[in-house]
Amino acid sequence: MTDTPLIPLVVGNRTLTEGSDGVGRSFDPATGALVAEYVRAGEAEVNMAVAAAREAFDNGPWRRMRPFERGRILQRIGELMLARRDEIAIKESTDSGKPLRDSYWEVDCSARFFEFYGGAADKLHGSSIPLGPDWSDWTVKEPVGVSLHIIPWNYPFQLIARGVAPALAAGCAVIIKPSADTPVTAYEFVKICREAGLPEGLVNLVNGRGSLAGDLLARHQGVDQITFTGSVPTGERVLIAAASHAVPCNMELGGKSPQILFADADLDKSLPIIAGGFLTHCGQVCNAGTRLFVERSIHDTVVEKLHARISAMKLGAGVDDPDMGPLINKGHRQDVEAYYEVARKDGELLLGAELPTAPALADGAFVRPGLVVGADNRTRIAREEIFGPILTVIPFDTAAEAVDGANDSPFGLVAGIHTTNINKALGVGEKLRVGQVWINSFGVGLDVEFPFGGYKLSGYGREKGLEALAAYQQVKNIAIHHPMP
């Protein structure tokens, strides 16, 4: 007998405790302790999940319900999330390693997605188009069909909600493929959907290996649309799979986001924002602000202040709500450690050289935050997505130089600008090739209303806000010729 929970697959109204690719294991990144086992889907279960989603979409009650009734069920999902926020947050911190306050944010933000898109479900209007005498013409927004959501490990609960809420609001059925590193809270998500009264088959859960279950799903002829959130190399594989049956994709990929700090900024306000921008969830955030462009006159002061702030940070297990938790696993820690070597070659590594030695941290995937100076924006440390807590500080003399440096990147997800001069802020913001510009701020609270997504290698399509609904809708035009008899 074991007390380790087993995360099943959920296909239609069935909960499968066995799959044709065996069982996977998920561990607490802070201690290495086993958190859960999960059933891994193979081809048979992938086919079952797609068939269940197809049946729910093609013949189920969801599309026949009035939109406001669908909206009420979605809002009920949000309410149930809030009612269970303690339980979900603790599970999320144990499975992903993130500090408890960030897991609470995940749950609260997920509930906001369901409130927001629940409210939008009955407002998905088409338009009427003037063709001239004897014609009537209008558009209707129809759901795209079966929508596949491939999820990374950094925000396992919130990133499901971010894509699934608008997909359901638009009338789609969904299949969720969580990361093999963080399968736990996806099951809580599906249980809440069932409890809220979502018709069976609309939300299906397929855990498994990316290279097997993920690939089979992305290639499946029964899938009509894919929302992928993850790394660029995997995203490229998913795009090739999607091309094999010509389905549209929303791609939310990586980043190397710039923060631009001018000498006139209020440092007491800006520096905590800048530090949080690259340290949140141990730097494992797609929009982490890992390149700091600093006006040269304040470079040394800023480095000194950041050094003091970062050195004082307390590391610990996610459930203890430390300043910073661990990386996702020791394999990823090796990758991040390799970047500390890269930092030494490309510039000067002021902080982060040694792994933490405290006995309480010995079994976890902990690293210290890294601070790099003297590296050019063209070096690897300033160019590659590390997905760890390393900040590269680069001085500039003019606003034009800061803009050029910020834009000189393969990525274009978000950017931060810190200044008390609004003309400078808006002028610089206009020139940045990114999907979102933060001025005297960086990152989100519970703001789900605005669009989010990347330029360049950071992807395409938009999540959040009303813009996200477009990915889950098709536009049908109806034209009637009605000449007077």
Ligand SMILES: NC(=O)c1ccc[n+]([C@@H]2O[C@H](COP(=O)([O-])OP(=O)(O)OC[C@H]3O[C@@H](n4cnc5c(N)ncnc54)[C@H](O)[C@@H]3O)[C@@H](O)[C@H]2O)c1
């Ligand atoms: N832009 C955003 O909104 C956003 C948000 C969070 C994370 N990210 C990015 O995610 C990355 C980190 O997450 P990760 O390491 O889990 O990413 P990853 O690319 O390794 O995996 C993402 C998902 O793809 C699946 N997968 C792997 N191979 C597959 C295949 N061949 N076919 C289909 N699916 C496959 C994985 O199992 C996982 O569920 C970073 O690059 C980060 O920037 C982006």
